[in-house]
Amino acid sequence: MNPYLAGTMLGLVLLLAMYLSGRGLGASGGLKYCVVSIVGAVDRQHADNSVYYSKYFENDSKPLKNWLTLEILGVLIGGFISGAISGRLKLVVEKSPKISAGRRLAFAFLGGVLFVYGAQLARGCTSGAALSGMAVLSLAGFVTMMAIFGSAYLFAWFFRKNWI
């Protein structure tokens, strides 16, 4: 799809989230609630004793019954529908022909670890902090956006062999 048209569609979805629920879009938050829920199920005592996890279990609340968790469930459904319509459903490792699948997957894992760790620290990722933050003129949103893109450009030289 034309990028400006896709951007308009994304912007309208964000506007709808603001108008209906008074909030923006997010992705890393939903992953956090999944982890909190798993930790609570595996070792409830550890969760209750932790300054971090315990706040999500106060008043018998269930971390999976949450706006952000249902939203990322929707992302999976919406992405699948779009891929089906456009004929892009395919099990594949996407990578540069110059690198092995193992190398691609190792970097994918490491990238995921770093991105979500940073997102927890900054209280939002490209969606929740940068995009949604900019739409409400949040200073934090603009600063996080510049830090993400600035840092990615800075590190791009070191990882160029993985992509070009």
Next chain:
Amino acid sequence: MGPIVTLAGLPEWIDLLIALAIGIGFGFALEQAGFSSSRKLAGMFYGYDTTVIKVFFTAAIVALVGSQFLSYFGLLDLNLVFVNEFYVSAAIIGGIIMGAGFIMGGFCPGTGLSALSIGKIDAMVYAAGGLTGAFLFAETYPYIQNLANGHYKGPVRIDEALGISPGFFTFLLIAAAALMFWIAEIAEKKFARPDITDKI
């Protein structure tokens, strides 16, 4: 008048149903934008594909201008819309860590989920890494609490910080985006990699 759920006092299950519907729209838009491809996303940082900046800034401006119009016509109370709180050091250091993760993994969390949903195996591994990252953050939280909560400024807006009106800032942002789109078009010609972009 919006936000509907807050002002109409709708029950939680309706809000969660809205979350699911918004998510479906979000995932659909990300996948249609081509963000289910890591090589397309990474193109942003090597110049051969600048879809990221076009989609990202178009979306931010549509939502920003749209919400300001809704507010102007009395259809949306912006005071009831969440504004991200500014923890200066956490925003900057977290952003730098995210940028490194972006160029290594080729996705951000949202685009990773949209790629996962159409069967990209690298995105599935990325998401597993993401869950691990959230787990590591929770476990290391006691040691980085000061960094995470330091230099707190509250939900401050950029127009307040610069001492200009929201409308004027929006105008500046649109002008900056137009300039970036122009540069992006030039970059795509200069750094073109047809061998990559033909496939994605």
